[in-house]
Amino acid sequence: MKSKYIIGLFLLILTACSAPLTDEQKNADAVYLKQVKEYTLNPDGSSTYHYYHKLLYNSYQAINRYYGETFVVYNPKYQTLKVNKSETKMADGKVVKSPDNAYNEVLPGPAADAPAYNHLREMVITHVGLERGAVVELDYVIQTQNGFMPYFFDRVNLCESSPVKDLEVIVKVPKGEKLNYNIINQPEGLNCKKSANDTQDIYKWESFNLGAYSHEPYQAEGYAAYPFLTFSTTDFETTFSFLKGNLTNTFVADDAAKKLITSPATGWDKVNLIRDYVAKNINTYGVIPVWTGYRFRSPEEVWQCNGGTEGEKAILLAAMLKLAGFNSQITLAGYNHFFNKEVGFPGAFDKIWVCVDINGEKRVLSATDDHTEVPGSRITANINDDIAQMAFEKKTLPEYKALFEAELSISNDAKLSGKAMLNSNRFDAHKSVLSGIPSSAFSFTTTSAKQDSIIQTIIFTNPNLAEKVDGYHILTLPKISQGITSIGATELPLNRSTTIELPSAYNEVYSFTFTIPAGIKAVSPLSNTVVENSLGSCSIEGIEKDGKVVITRKIKINQASIPAASYNDFRQIMMLWADKNLNRFVFKIE
Numbered sequence: 001m002k003s004k005y006i007i008g009l010f011l012l013i014l015t016a017c018s019a020p021l022t023d024e025q026k027n028a029d030a031v032y033l034k035q036v037k038e039y040t041l042n043p044d045g046s047s048t049y050h051y052y053h054k055l056l057y058n059s060y061q062a063i064n065r066y067y068g069e070t071f072v073v074y075n076p077k078y079q080t081l082k083v084n085k086s087e088t089k090m091a092d093g094k095v096v097k098s099p100d101n102a103y104n105e106v107l108p109g110p111a112a113d114a115p116a117y118n119h120l121r122e123m124v125i126t127h128v129g130l131e132r133g134a135v136v137e138l139d140y141v142i143q144t145q146n147g148f149m150p151y152f153f154d155r156v157n158l159c160e161s162s163p164v165k166d167l168e169v170i171v172k173v174p175k176g177e178k179l180n181y182n183i184i185n186q187p188e189g190l191n192c193k194k195s196a197n198d199t200q201d202i203y204k205w206e207s208f209n210l211g212a213y214s215h216e217p218y219q220a221e222g223y224a225a226y227p228f229l230t231f232s233t234t235d236f237e238t239t240f241s242f243l244k245g246n247l248t249n250t251f252v253a254d255d256a257a258k259k260l261i262t263s264p265a266t267g268w269d270k271v272n273l274i275r276d277y278v279a280k281n282i283n284t285y286g287v288i289p290v291w292t293g294y295r296f297r298s299p300e301e302v303w304q305c306n307g308g309t310e311g312e313k314a315i316l317l318a319a320m321l322k323l324a325g326f327n328s329q330i331t332l333a334g335y336n337h338f339f340n341k342e343v344g345f346p347g348a349f350d351k352i353w354v355c356v357d358i359n360g361e362k363r364v365l366s367a368t369d370d371h372t373e374v375p376g377s378r379i380t381a382n383i384n385d386d387i388a389q390m391a392f393e394k395k396t397l398p399e400y401k402a403l404f405e406a407e408l409s410i411s412n413d414a415k416l417s418g419k420a421m422l423n424s425n426r427f428d429a430h431k432s433v434l435s436g437i438p439s440s441a442f443s444f445t446t447t448s449a450k451q452d453s454i455i456q457t458i459i460f461t462n463p464n465l466a467e468k469v470d471g472y473h474i475l476t477l478p479k480i481s482q483g484i485t486s487i488g489a490t491e492l493p494l495n496r497s498t499t500i501e502l503p504s505a506y507n508e509v510y511s512f513t514f515t516i517p518a519g520i521k522a523v524s525p526l527s528n529t530v531v532e533n534s535l536g537s538c539s540i541e542g543i544e545k546d547g548k549v550v551i552t553r554k555i556k557i558n559q560a561s562i563p564a565a566s567y568n569d570f571r572q573i574m575m576l577w578a579d580k581n582l583n584r585f586v587f588k589i590e
Contacts, residue, residue, distance in 0.1 A: 019208075022163070024211060024212070029058055030059070031055070032054070032163065032165060032167070033054040034168075035167045036170070037170070038169075038172070039170070039172065040171075040173075041173045041174060041177065043174050043199070044146055046143065046145055048141060048142070049144070051140055052139045054137050055135065056133075056134075057135070063130045067127070067136070067162075068126070070125040071122055072140060072142070073108050073291060075119070075120055076119060078147075079144050080142070080143045081143075082141045082143070084140060086098035086125050086127065086138050087137055088129035089134065089136075098126065099128070103124075104126070105122070105124070106122050108291075109122075110285065113285070114309075116297060116301070117287045120287070149294070150293075153231060153232035153344060154230070154345075158207060158210060158227040158229060159211065159212065161212055161213055163211055164207075164209075166206070166207075167206065169205045169206075170202065173201050177201065180231065180344070181203065182229075182340040182342065183205075183229050184227065184228050184338070189208070192205055214497055214498045216496055216497065216498050219498050221335060222334075222335030224501075225498055230348075231343065232345050236343060236387065238344050239344035239346050242294075243346055243383070244383045246295065247296060247332075249298055249315050250319055251316060251319035251322075251323060254304075257303060260320070261324045271321060271326060271356050274321060274324060278313055278316060278317045278320070279367055282308065282313060284368045289346070294346055296309070299315055310351070310352050310367065313367035314353060317354050317365070317367040329384055330352065330353075330354060330355075331381065331383065332351070332353075332382075333350070334349040334350050335378055339379070341388075353367070353374060353375075354366075377395055377397075379392060397560040397561075398426075398504055398505075400425065400483060400484075401507045402425070402480050403421075404508070404509070405420060406513065408460065408512065408514050414466055414520075415463035416460060416462075416463050417460060419457065419459045419460065420457075421455065421457055422456045423454070424453075424454055424482070425453065427446075427456070428482060429446075431481060433456055434478040434479065434481055435485055436583075437465060440462065441460060442459060444457065445457050471588060472586055473587050474586050475585045475587075476583060477512060480510075484502075484506040492570075492575065495567070496564050507555075508555050509553075511550065511551075512551040512552075513548055514548060514550075516587065520587050521588050524542060524586045525582075526549070533573070535566050535569035535573065536573055537554070537555070538555045538556075539554045540576065555577050
């Protein structure tokens with residue numbers, strides 16, 4: 001049986017390698033000529049993962065940075081790893097096998113400072129004989145004991161950091177065992193072919209000429225634009241129930257914990273006090289749940305050893321807040337495109353947080369200090385929610401609206417003074433108000449805060465905001481830091497292949513009125529420049545009248561999700577908006 005498999009695999013490789021490379025594959029640092037990912041659920045409940053690839057190296061970058069080594073993490077308490085083959089066929093046809101010292105077991109980086117997980121191992125496979133035109137064959141098997149994972153599941157990325165010429169995914173289950181699966185962003189021509197032998201049902205997917213992940217900025221979070229295959233022997237509701245059981249625990253507090261829990265602070269101040277202690281003073285282990293079989297240590301263990309994974313710290317935080325008298329519970333969060341009610345994949349939730357409810361006001365808190373936006377674009381589900389009733393719909397991104405009006409006076413010695421008003425439909429108090437000028441150059445107060453209208457009054461406190469260069473005074477016009485400036489799109493390439501995903505649509509209006517005395521001349525171009533297309537518009541206008549210069553800047557981007565076909569429209573708007581010459585007010589003392 002084994003020999004038949006090897007012969008079949010060899011024939012598939014020959015077929016894959018005989019077809020010519022695409023332009024992307026020729027220009028890539030490396031190409032997976034063949035990649036096979038095979039999953040088998042055995043009758044005794046154990047499982048086998050068999051991985052194979054044939055990788056062509058096209059550049060020294062691939063050799064020295066990307067693929068000089070392969071890293072395989074496993075849990076030796078429940079898993080065994082066997083490397084069947086690691087050899088290199090050099091450009092001249094010479095075959096070099098990896099020697100014994102090319103296989104080195106190390107502690108995975110995320111477990112280095114996590115004593116509870118020092119048993120984890122990472123096999124570092126060093127590939128030898130590498131040169132441009134070399135091809136590496138790698139074949140290994142991970143055997144997993146029954147009981148380590150709650151059931152049989154995985155999410156398979158159908159794209160890699162390099163193009164894949166021929167990808168094959170095989171899932172085998174005992175005959176009659178139900179397998180649920182789902183594909184997002186299904187590649188053209190990829191279909192499931194189901195077959196069977198005497199003991200197994202076999203599901204097979206094969207796809208050709210898959211492109212690599214793009215490194216273009218402003219892509220949707222969670223790899224939403226790329227193809228994934230998720231499979232499982234159970235449904236999503238069962239998975240949620242399993243996570244609920246593993247993520248719910250009580251905490252027996254010692255004297256140090258009691259002191260924190262019984263602190264005199266009240267309400268959200270006390271919640272934040274406990275949250276900050278757990279997030280900042282208890283170490284966060286980067287060990288991911290799949291390495292531990294979705295097992296979480298008790299809150300007492302986490303507290304006593306002063307460290308835990310994201311999930312373990314969330315369990316501790318929720319339990320401590322309950323002891324402090326708050327209504328708290330674990331909250332799971334993930335991207336909607338990975339949710340499917342038929343496919344029970346626990347990794348669909350990639351964040352574990354805590355929800356606190358005080359008199360109807362709910363806040364979601366992170367038990368780590370990783371600066372992840374909470375909840376951001378992720379969908380949340382409280383552990384006590386009825387998961388069957390959740391719709392898992394993508395969040396609608398709101399439009400950001402803002403009006404900025406500044407009144408500035410320039411004295412005969414080029415000193416500036418004045419104030420401004422910012423009226424926006426939302427404002428994050430933890431972030432700055434303006435960018436483009438030093439934060440020390442202004443102060444602000446919130447003068448009104450309604451549901452869709454937050455008004456800030458800004459006083460400019462630095463009279464020397466204008467920089468003197470060769471007899472000219474140059475003032476960089478401030479921008480709303482939480483508006484479209486926050487995306488940082490100042491330089492954009494000519495072409496783009498992926499969809500742009502912005503935090504929101506934008507509609508911003510700026511008005512700068514400069515009062516200038518006699519003897520000061522405006523040098524900035526006072527004209528009206530406009531770009532308008534199907535995506536939105538941008539206009540920058542400057543006029544001078546009665547001793548005043550008024551500069552009006554407007555930008556409107558109608559949609560947050562911008563397909564590649566509309567990229568030129570987006571670039572046209574943003575290039576005008578980012579034009580440095582139109583972002584300044586230049587004047588001269590005559």
